[in-house]
Amino acid sequence: MTTKDTLLTDSAHVNGVDIAYVDKGEGDPVVLLHGFPDSHYLWRHQIDPLVEAGFRVIAPDLRGFGGSGKPQEVEAYDMRTIVNDVVALTQHLGISKAHIVGHDWGAAIAWMYAFLMPRRVDHLAVLSVGHPGVFSTPSIEQRAASWYMLFYQFPGVSEQLLRRNGWRLFKEIMGGEGDHQRYPRELAKPGALTAALNYYRANRSPESELRVEGNFPPVLAPTLGIWSSGDKALLEEGMTGSAKFVKGSWRYERVEDASHWIPLDQPEQVTKLLLGFLGTEKAAAVPTRRRRL
Amino acid sequence: MSVEHTGVDVVVVGGGIAGASGAANLAANGLSVVLLEKQETYQDIVRGEWIAPWGLREAQILGVEDAFGVGGAWEIREWTQWDETVAPAEAETVDMTRFVPGVGGPMSFPHHTVCELMAEQAEESGATVVMGAQRATVTAGLHPEVRYTHQGEDHLIRPRMVIGATGRGCTVGRQVGVSMATSVHHWGGGLRVSGLDDWPMDVQAMGTEDDKMFMVFPQGDGVARLYINFPTANRERYRGAEGMSRFIADFELACLPDRGKAVYAAAEPLGPLKLWPSVAMFPEQPIVMDGVVLVGDEAGNADTVLGTGLSCSLRDTRAVCEVLTGGDDWSPGAFDAYLAERKFRMERLHFGADIIAKLHCEFGPEAAARRRRVRALMADNFAASVTGLLNMVPPEDVPDFGFSEFFAERLFRETV
């Protein structure tokens, strides 16, 4: 009855789940990965300009969000599983190497994709969320700063608690940022809130944050990090400190007058930054693994 | 020639709070439902946007409460009783979150988006929602008929039951021979605004100063619905091109902190300014007959000053849905409990509305003196504020003494 907020063009069953996605344009592929609690729709201002600039844009709804499948078990949301969704989707589309762009959880997935699958990554652009090596040791200040962390501070945060009294707690946490009016509508759909919260439940529980996860393979791709000064959730150090995990070239851009939702708050600037970066450098030379004879 | 639809159990005429919630509930319970709404798309036609905790309880029972939260409802937790009879810093604050178990405070919401979501929910549950249904005409009887026009085409439905829910226009009621006696106590104006960043979003205001009763109901994120009730003699005051700015400027009030600067200096209109006579409606014939039952404003309602119209509409709908989903007897007699409960409820609401209107929507030195006296009485004896409970809990849960002539007399006694 109403116009739905969707640009989706296709859907595919990959890695055991239905993934809905946008596939638009021709040229070098760019994969856009949204975060919590968004969908491909986060990238609505970037998709067409990228297509016009000669890219093939792939923007999936990550599992648990938007039009994609929403398994209800926590284990289904392990980061590696989600990285594998992206691998499987790109394989399904006949794409072997792509520019990877991510925001929020999508950035965390992009980082992991980049260091686990270096051959599949051309350029890497990450918004808001820095490399997990930096992120896994948040300062007290960072913990306190954010709605983002609220989920960790209240590990028992439940669907019921967030929905109660007209989604009051959820609205308080979100404030007036991002697509705040749209999120509850999306999350009210059957199974959607549980799926979205499972990202937090499956990853980075307070206990696992205490575990020191060293030894990340280096990121070889040319990498662009973008952070916004209006981000109430994440500190700039999280992004700038990521430099030391990147062996390819590293660029950092700080965006002013934008909340955590940079692609929505500064749409043109984000498009410009992406167009000025993707495909401009030689992709990483990935050392071929030595085979034993 | 008209298109005929068969196999329909219930036609709901009017997709406001009463009709849309009913269609959603009936469809979810497996009935074949058609909802006819005359608007092409839901617009801000200025209806109630403050719903009492007891109304939210009804929404929970009907299974439509998420339409509120998701459609932009904001729980209001406190009511600070600013009024010309008290200094701004001394106004008392009531915690509104604890009156009804399982429900928090009242909610303030954009009315049209919530109706739209309820209609969407009805559709998702299998109802047919016809937006832009024109000239709906209902004939009552053992085999009722509904005719309407949609996109230039005539349609005919012969359902088992018709629910009339066209609101204060009482279109279905008039077609089936129900007329309304009305009384108007004062006029009101309503406007939805944004930009109230300095207004505490947890706090609502409702008070009187000079010749206006003002209300501020926050909807979160700097948005609020503003109302002003004013004497009928002044009903032209917000008309004309400058009406909107006069309306906003009138929130400069000595009884608000900082003279109401957080409102009058900041408010940006988000919709139309609507002016209406605050009318109470009393049906003069039975609202149930063979094949037709009326709900919501169409069945009669108390003065809007009470802010219970939405809750009443949902209560009506719930009662009617219980009959329609509870068994095969849809004859008028099956609705006896609904009629009895509604009669009792409306008597209490009309009684309470008279008290509130007399207290807050009468103006001038005499009325202010009365308000001062009543406030003193309430401060002395909390029981004197019993009428205010009608905003929070259902009428049957308000203590009986609040509805006696003796109480009203005590309250308004001009000399102590």
Ligand SMILES: Cc1cc2nc3c(=O)[nH]c(=O)nc-3n(C[C@H](O)[C@H](O)[C@H](O)COP(=O)(O)OP(=O)(O)OC[C@H]3O[C@@H](n4cnc5c(N)ncnc54)[C@H](O)[C@@H]3O)c2cc1C
């Ligand atoms: C300005 C104002 C402020 C109010 N404030 C409050 C408040 O704060 N709290 C509160 O609880 N109550 C309040 N009320 C009362 C409350 O809005 C009503 O009691 C409630 O909206 C009634 O709901 P309803 O569905 O019966 O009617 P309505 O809300 O009037 O809905 C009727 C619907 O039927 C449609 N319709 C009308 N005629 C036809 C037709 N012929 N064919 C098809 N469709 C038709 C209309 O387009 C509309 O969508 C207020 C009322 C007004 C006017």
